[in-house]
Amino acid sequence: MAPIDTHAIEANRPIVISGPSGSGKSTILKRLFEEYPDKFGFSVSHTTRAPRAGEQDGREYNFVTKEAFLDLVEHKGFVEHAQFGGNHYGTSIKAIEDIAEKGRICILDIEMEGVKQVANHPNFPKPRFLFLSPPSLEILEQRLRGRATDKEEAIAKRLNQAKVEMEFAESGEAPHEKIVVNDDLEKAYQEVKEFIVGKDA
Numbered sequence: 689m690a691p692i693d694t695h696a697i698e699a700n701r702p703i704v705i706s707g708p709s710g711s712g713k714s715t716i717l718k719r720l721f722e723e724y725p726d727k728f729g730f731s732v733s734h735t736t737r738a739p740r741a742g743e744q745d746g747r748e749y750n751f752v753t754k755e756a757f758l759d760l761v762e763h764k765g766f767v768e769h770a771q772f773g774g775n776h777y778g779t780s781i782k783a784i785e786d787i788a789e790k791g792r793i794c795i796l797d798i799e800m801e802g803v804k805q806v807a808n809h810p811n812f813p814k815p816r817f818l819f820l821s822p823p824s825l826e827i828l829e830q831r832l833r834g835r836a837t838d839k840e841e842a843i844a845k846r847l848n849q850a851k852v853e854m855e856f857a858e859s860g861e862a863p864h865e866k867i868v869v870n871d872d873l874e875k876a877y878q879e880v881k882e883f884i885v886g887k888d889a
């Protein structure tokens with residue numbers, strides 16, 4: 689494995705944001721990126737799935753073969769990786785470095801198992817961890833229905849998973865430095881912003 693550019697990563701510590709599906713991560717991050725257009729970056733993930741029409745290698749994803757993917761796993765080149773629907777997905781150290789080397793803060797929007805992997809990576813410098821929580825499972829359910837993008841069955845699955853994630857976030861094993869409860873969106877946005885860019889930004 690190539691040595692990690694810890695200097696760049698420590699100077700621009702990545703932020704890991706996690707939270708149940710529907711807790712508001714995309715809504716809040718979109719606003720943060722709009723308010724600070726030059727400050728952040730999303731890393732480009734690796735995947736073994738085939739590109740869809742309009743997707744470009746290195747832009748939406750780094751499209752790689754299964755062999756290349758597993759080789760990188762072997763060489764500890766990912767901070768986190770997982771398999772969904774028969775395809776592999778992962779965030780490489782290099783993709784995070786690329787953002788940090790541009791002087792930007794890399795934002796990693798990842799799910800619970802990925803959070804555990806990042807936190808336990810043997811030599812990747814520790815990022816800052818933030819958990820975005822819905823005020824309750826009842827309100828999360830209303831928001832998922834309101835978003836109108838998920839089928840009934842998907843909503844039930846997301847709610848079950850949300851319960852697991854919220855229990856994990858509140859357990860002593862979770863790496864989160866801060867939990868923001870997304871009740872009032874404006875208040876939650878300000879809290880996330882303060883955690884990420886500091887009070888005076």
Ligand SMILES: Nc1ncnc2c1ncn2[C@@H]1O[C@H](COP(=O)(O)OP(=O)(O)OP(=O)(O)O)[C@@H](O)[C@H]1O
Nearest residue numbers: 708709710711712713714715831835870871872873
């Ligand atoms: N504080 C809030 N009050 C009311 N509605 C909200 C609030 N925050 C977010 N929402 C709404 O809840 C829905 C889910 O938010 P969003 O899509 O940002 O969640 P997410 O965490 O990014 O989900 P996923 O992980 O599935 O991408 C959206 O319709 C959004 O407009």
